[in-house]
Amino acid sequence: MFYREAGDFKTSYRDDAQTFPIAFDRLRYYLVLAVALGVIPFMINDYWANAVIVPFLIWSIAAIGLNILMGYAGQVSLGTGGFMAVGAYATFKLMTSFPDLNIVIIVVLSGFITAGVGVLFGLPSLRIKGFYLAVATLAAQFFLIWLFNRVGWFYNYSASGQINAPERTVLGIAVTGPASPPWAQYFICLFFVLVVAWMARNLTRGSVGRSWMAIRDMDIAAEIIGVNPLKAKLTAFAVSSFFIGIAGSLFFSVYLGAVEVGEAFGIEKSFIALFAVIIGGLGSIFGSFAGAAFMVLFPVLLKNILVNGLNWPTDLAAHIQLMVIGGLIIVFLILEPHGLAALWRVIKEKLRLWPFPH
Amino acid sequence: MPEQVFFALEAAANGLMTGVLYALVALGFVLIFKASGIFNFAQGVFALFAAMTLVGFQNGQIPFAHLINAIFGTSLHHFGWNMPTVLAILCTMAVMVLLAFLVERWVLKHLVNQEPIILFMATIGLAYFLEGFGDVMWGADIKKLDVGLPQGMSSAIDEATYSLFGYGFFIDRLDVVAAVVAAMLVVALMLFSQFTKYGRALRAVADDHQAALSVGISLRFIWVMVWAIAGFVALVAGMMWGTKMGVQFSLSLIALKALPVLMLGGFTSIPGAIVGGLIIGMGEQLFEFSVGPLVGGATQNWFAYMLALVFLVFRPQGLFGEKIIERV
């Protein structure tokens, strides 16, 4: 009944190639957009913004970035935390060096800087594959953190070694700094999420995306049919790092506001992004959102249920929470190794035939 | 400057010793990767869990005391007896075997034929689970682990080198013990895989799953066995590191120290793990000693990875890894 193509005629190639070819799907998409733009901003408060929605949006961007690299181009990376740190520190340096520059431009520039660093650390991928590459990207993770911790220039030689985001405004409204209203933080993150998702979606179904997928499926075969592995792999690293840099930049400037590199961008961050991508589904934009939602919302939810709902001691709740999350990851992988996105696809298929499954 | 030479030698010798400790952790990874192609991220947590269980048995702690107390309002903590070390080690081994069995039963069995990255993720999930489980079972405080291993500077080496060179070398006695244990472990593993029936089956599985299945080797049994052996290796590693720094959460992070060792030595080679450990251990000590002061120190964390990265660019399968043959 839902998600049916029947009666939905396309009269041009343009129509046929659109992102959501099914009318119902399109409707659902606009509905989600309408809620995101028209409802949430009016309901959001400090708790929702800082504890749930802003981190969810930022992790979505990071997950999309990592998904490009892992899901589409097949290169495993554990350096996400390090690349996010590059984005954050680039933002800090740009914010303090050019106080008049608009924050949106700064975030984009930080993305580009991260893309440069990403390409540099992507070079070994031309020789190294699989898990060896995954471990090799850890070199980026540890080295970058050490560098930002060590070289005073990156944190303007402040006594504490922390970086603080000064207040910056968009259209006269503060989006960074402690005085920024939650809805403004929400909007700036949502803006970048929409742009990034749109870019990712269109890149992955264009010729660049196809070359990535060819490399992922079998790089030697791809090379033989004329895909340039150097170009494909490095563009994947560049685009992925660009997105991750934006995520890192927002993570620092909008979400946390004050950051110490080892604590905020440690290896755990790389794992969160990795989990989000795999649980969400490799090679799926929707999956990135679903995975990020799982990694950000679920622990908060579980904590609230166990501690506030059932009144358990906080430490016991935290331990059980670890067990539940670990267990759920395993269960998810067993039930649906291709992630939440695959689950979603199955639901869609079922809905299409519903209520007459035969 | 002969003194500088001695310092460098001392740093190198200590690095070699530390390398053995890294190699001990790396061994567990290699065993599992060889037999099942799984990159077992939970190996570090295995070491932590094994060490916690060992201490728990030794001190006669009641498992899940905290949970029980929270639910039933009791205040249980200890059984009131201490277990002798040897018995505690045996009991811990039994627990690790049970753990291997359960992992196979509940996780691996359902994930046969999945892509390596999925299996890798499953082990990360397992790591999370075990972390929480270990804390619930034994509590999150720092525990002192004492299984009678010697510790501290070896006076004999200090005096011998002093009389030889006029400079006493510092060697930790625990490191010496670790080196001996690691050597014994490797020899035992070699003997096991060369000369026993199960060892041969293990090698057959490592070689080709399907061929092994077709000659009647039970894959599932081999997997349980290899995870149990990896659990035993984790127990040894946990004992060494636990003696050094107390049994606590950070013990699980030693896995991160073992990864560059793996890369360097190759995921599939037991001697590779040892040689890789030695190179990484020595390399990072010498780097910290020579270049560290120039760049502000604390380089150990990333240097190991960089070193491994450089090696890999020249040998993408690690030093001793099986050559990667790719076909279209």
Place this chain on the structure above:
Amino acid sequence: MKLTRLAAVAVAATVAAGPALADLVFPSLSYRTGPYAAGGIPFADGYKDYFTLLNERDGGIGGVKIQVPECETAYNTEKGVECYESTKGGAALVYQPLSTGITYQIIPKASQDKIPVHTMGYGRTSSVNGKVFEWVFNYPANYWDGASIAIKHILDLNGGNIAGKKIALVYHNSAYGKEPIRTLEELAKKHGYEFKAIPVDHPGQEQKAQWLEIRRDRPDYVLMWGWGVMNQVAVQEAANIRFPMENFIGIWWSGSENDVRPAGEGAHGYKALNIHKTGMDFPIYDDLKKYVYDKGLAAGAGDQIGTVLYSRGMYAAVLAAEAARKAQELAGTPNINATQMRDGMEALEITAARLVELGLPEFGPAFKVTCENHGGSGEGLVQQWDAKEGKWVILTGFIASDREVIDPLIAEDSEAYAKENNIAPRCN
């Protein structure tokens, strides 16, 4: 889609569990899990137990009951933010953020929300300057005081002259660990000792290179700014190279039972600074036993009582309760809000007589907080580990830090912060 509905349920649960507004609320952002759990458990227990005592014995503060909602941060900044946001709605009076990362995070937010923050012996050192940091307090002492106190102790041991001595600092390579470097460099200029800083990267399970360096350089004294596993390994390695433990001095976060126990006998003689006394020899424990422990109301497993970090948690609670009492007095009402609490903290005065009344004679230094000085007296003491007895022995009385050196540093750093964030100095 399912997730959002579940989240809504969760929020309903959060709102329902919010404390009644009439109570005094002291949120406890504890970390009973994660890599630093061993340090977080006793602190949280001590903090909670003291408030439980006040509730049970005195019916709260000024007749108003106390609530201590606990929120688990696992020492993680993002979880800390979540905890802060979820507890601040319930009329929270003061926050003890406990981790450096969470502290830096909360300082601007709390100032905006007008809730005071108390960072006792950690956090941003320059928040001593109340002219710039209106909502942040870090009495009774800070890291720079700590560095100075350690040097003073060394001066005392050497008859006031340490020119030419070698002093090394082994530090956690993070914002926290780097805190004392400036102060120690300034003091080196003043006293003429040779200073060397040796970093240990997080988490610090492998410190062989650092301790071999110390063995080669043979410094006369080693100071340590360590945290978590780094402490245990450092103490063990120091014992391994047979460094004289009485010349090895840790900051107060490197001086708990957890840090020395794993090294066993080897740790005997290790010294650490502290900002309060420790142990069970205080009359307050009679009350605690009677009203809290024996009633089965002890927080956590109840096995941390009397340890260094338990004492610290209790001390934090004592200072918070005293400030609340002062605030009630100033506001003329027992139901105070966060702004009044801040006024109380700014007017806080701890006298030796008051400590005796509280059942904690000479537990901490006597000090007074003013509008300009949010940092208290900056005094600390030196304690030494007795491995045979298994307890810390208090070696010295409270030593005052060298304000001459520290004050200009504080002024410099806080003014830089004020400039960066456009803060006009107050207290004029």
